[in-house]
Amino acid sequence: MTRLLPSTYTGTYAQVGPLTDLSMYHAHLAHLPNDIADLCRIIQGLLVHVFWHGLDASPLTGDRKRALQMRPAAAKLAAILALDDRPLMIARPPERRLAATSRDYSLLLVALLRHQGIPTRVRCGFATFFAPRRYEEHWMVEYWSDDDHRWVLVDPQMDDTQRAALSVAFDPLDVPRSRFLSGGAAWQRCRSGSLDPALFGSLENRGMHAIRCTLIHDLATLNRIEMLPWDRWGLMLPPDEMLRDADITLLDTVAHVTVGALATPSPEAVAALFASDARLRPPLPVESMNGEALFDLPA
Template sequence: MNKMLAYYTQQSVITDPGEYAHMYADLPSDIPALCTVTQNMLLHIFWIPAYGVELSEERKKEVNIRTVAGMLARIVELDDQPVTVPRTPEQRLVGNCRDFTVFLCSMLRHKGIPARARCGFARYFTPGKYEDHWVCEYWNVDEKKWVQVDAQLDSIQIKTLKIDFNPCDVPGDKFLNGGKAWKGCRAGDIDPELCGIFEMKGLWFVQGDLVRDFMALNRVEVLPWDCNELMPGPDQQVSEANYELLDNVAYLATAGNKSFAELRALYDSTAALHMPADWKP
């Protein structure tokens, strides 16, 4: 247990603030306040109109920044005050759910709180659908369990979406990580055609999020559109030859803390689960 918690307290190549760690000075320690900091730094690319602003296509390209250090570099260009100082929507970095997640994850790890990104599907954006999404998990030391946090759900989104739960404690049936979604589809409990985003949907999409989730559990928090050989496209058939590996990935991603060593071993020993050699964070 201690080894696992120490692992998720360490920054990854993606979440490490690097030379911008000084911007984390005076960060609050409670989860709601850290979510507020995150919301004051980022503007979700799909929600821009809801905040009454118009941004150029060039600004929207900020969503492609992979690392937190890169995000902070751009944030400094927009406004060089500490991250604890709120920005107007125009001054916020354009990102998506994954970026809200890794930003919160970075701050939690900086504070010595074990945290990890989870890729999967939320059930609170579109009724009846499992929508592609990312959340952060942190280790609640008092309750001795992982707690899901959706850092992008601010007051505007909560009201618009009519959210009826605490975003700092997202119920397990409201967000399903990639492992849970894959197992549900394989068991026939979830229709894979309900899983995805926009016109992209199906078991191929679930497979991609399963692999991204497993990579995130190994501190490789890729962009939602980063792909490797185990992430098929919409025009590709899901290969049954990979089912044994993918079922094992899903099992380990959902088996709990006892399987941490096995999870790490599978990732380290399976090249197909890694990003291509030419991929750069």
């Protein structure tokens, strides 16, 4: 029997957050489709991943790499249109796409879906399909499907080129849950000893610290705060050996709540945990590269 989520729960994720508000670009978005496959193709024609640009033979200059430091989706969209002001449905050549990470693909898809009132959220975790026996840090998207009465996991970064290069057989528009562990699931499995923390992370950043950072990022995204993957704050900062028992207990609670977010916890429970300890929240107000305030949260 399928358990339906209350409308207040899915409704929370249909609302824009401080980093996903695209209302000022309504005219550019008015004619975009609401089909997930079409939106993913559009996003793939606007962005180029920093680790995959070599496949497109488009070197990334310093100016293009600086786009990675932009947090809001609106700033990303402004930069995309500055590179090429044609309608967004027109795929750009690689050299005129905005440099991006998986966070940016996910952020833009979530922003476009929320703009249309579709419940969706970014999830931070680890994918198993980039390297054998590795859990690579990766951000993806969940959207609520009224037809299937479930959260569907989508990888908006996975275009045809990447899919072929990685020999991915599953549908990126409905990623099997076995191919992605959220930060909370990774924390729980490594804490229990069932998986080796050294298998988790990205580049040189591996182990329990990488898992801890992804866990806290996932809590933030469930509260509609989609920071940069390398943003660090609060409980992300102490080395593992400096964590107190109470800190580890709190992180266990974060893992429990965020893993439960795959099922049916209330948004109030996620928000209450986020508010319960300042070390779980990014320091606010968040500032842009030029020192201007991007957003704040109510006290």
